[in-house]
Amino acid sequence: MTKKGEAKNGEIIGESGEKEQLNGLGKFFAKRSAMSKKQIEAILKTREKGRLRKEDYVLENRRISKGAFHRIVKQARGNIEKAIYTILFMIYQDIITEEDVATLVAFVNLLRTNEIDEEKEEQIKEGVEEAIKKIVKQITKKKE
Numbered sequence: 001m002t003k004k005g006e007a008k009n010g011e012i013i014g015e016s017g018e019k020e021q022l023n024g025l026g027k028f029f030a031k032r033s034a035m036s037k038k039q040i041e042a043i044l045k046t047r048e049k050g051r052l053r054k055e056d057y058v059l060e061n062r063r064i065s066k067g068a069f070h071r072i073v074k075q076a077r078g079n080i081e082k083a084i085y086t087i088l089f090m091i092y093q094d095i096i097t098e099e100d101v102a103t104l105v106a107f108v109n110l111l112r113t114n115e116i117d118e119e120k121e122e123q124i125k126e127g128v129e130e131a132i133k134k135i136v137k138q139i140t141k142k143k144e
Contacts, residue, residue, distance in 0.1 A: 024121050025111055028128075034083060039076035046073055090139070100135050107131075 030040050038059045049056060057069045064072075090096040111124065 024118070025116070025124065028125050034079050035076055036072075038072050039079065042069060042072045043076045043080075095139050096135055104128075104131065 030037075033040070035043075041059050045056065045059075046052065052066075052069075054066075057064050057066055059069065059072065087096075087101060091098055091101065107128065116124065
C-alpha cells in the first residue's frame with residue numbers, strides 16, 4: 001500500500017489515504033495551466049469530497065488552516081474564471097476561432113474516454129503542444 005504522497009501512476013495520495021486521479025495527461029495539462037499545484041489539489045479535493053472535515057485541510061502533504069484552504073480554492077476559481085473570459089475574449093475579437101476551441105475540446109473529450117498507453121500518450125502530448133503553438137502563432141498574424 002502506498003503512503004501519502006505520489007503513487008507510481010500519477011495518483012496523488014492524500015493524508016487520509018484517498019486517491020485523487022491525476023494521470024500523465026492530467027499532469028501534463030495541469031503543469032501548463034495557470035493554476036498552482038495547491039490550487040489544483042484543492043479544487044480536486046473539494047470536487048471529490050464535497051463537505052470537508054478537519055483532517056481534509058492538507059495540501060502538498062502539509063496541514064493548513066481551513067481559512068487558508070478556502071483562500072486557495074477562491075484563488076483557483078478566480079484563475080479558472082479568468083481563463084474562460086480570456087478564451088471568450090479571444091473568440092469575440094476573432095483572434096482565435098470557435099473551431100480552434102472546439103477541436104481542442106473534442107480532443108480532450110476523446111482522451112478522457114479512451115485508455116491510452118505511454119507511447120500514444122507522448123504522441124498526444126506532442127500533438128496538443130503543436131496545436132496550441134499553431135493557434136498562438138496565428139494570434140500575432142495580421143488578419144487579411
